[in-house]
Amino acid sequence: MSKIDSMFSDFAFKIFNESIDKYHIKDDVYQSFSNPYPKDEIAHLLYRKNWIDTVQWHYEDIIRDPNIDPTSALVLKRKIDASNQDRTDLVEYIDSYFLDKYQSVQVKEGATINTESPAWAIDRLSILALKVYHMQEEATRTDASAEHKQKCQIKLDVLLEQKKDLSTAVDQLLADIEAGTKYMKVYKQMKMYNDDELNPVLRGK
Secondary structure (H helix, E strand, O other): OOHHHHOHHHHHHHHHHHHHHHHHHHOOOOOOOOOOOOOOOHHHHHHHHHHHHHHHHHHHHHHOOOOOOHHHHHHHHHHHHHHHHHHHHHHHHHHHHHHHHOOOOOOOOOOEEOOOOHHHHHHHHHHHHHHHHHHHHHHOOOOOOHHHHHHHHHHHHHHHHHHHHHHHHHHHHHHHHHHOOEEOOOOOOOOOOOOOOOOHHHHOO
């Protein structure tokens, strides 16, 4: 097992933070995107995955503006729908990486399947990186009250504990798959609301 494999969660979280930091230089959902990692590296997928999550995080902030123009809100809702599809696609690409990586592993008798694939667990880690970043912002805001900052610091501490637990779970899952004590089985996401044949509203048009 390589160093990256044994500490995959740390490797991924570092890349997620690079993406988040890069986004917040301009802090603009319409800024251009460039990926600093080569296309043939897992880092490329991880960086792209978190960038999608980061932009969508801010889409969700904008659409909750009580004064948003209804037309603009509808346009933004469409962007959020497209972003959700991109997010799902990236998760499947990441799972494909792991399926290929562990394809030669001999699955042991009695091996079990996990409740979620590695990539969906990593998806949760990407979202958690965003929660940590923004809660850290709130806990250190110079224009916020001491009470606000204290409450946010308590929440931040919980998020950091969650990061530790989720990271351990991700690394353990990958170790178990490599050892053959767990196996992967990936189902392509069947999102019905984007499909002209499956969404009755779209089908009726």
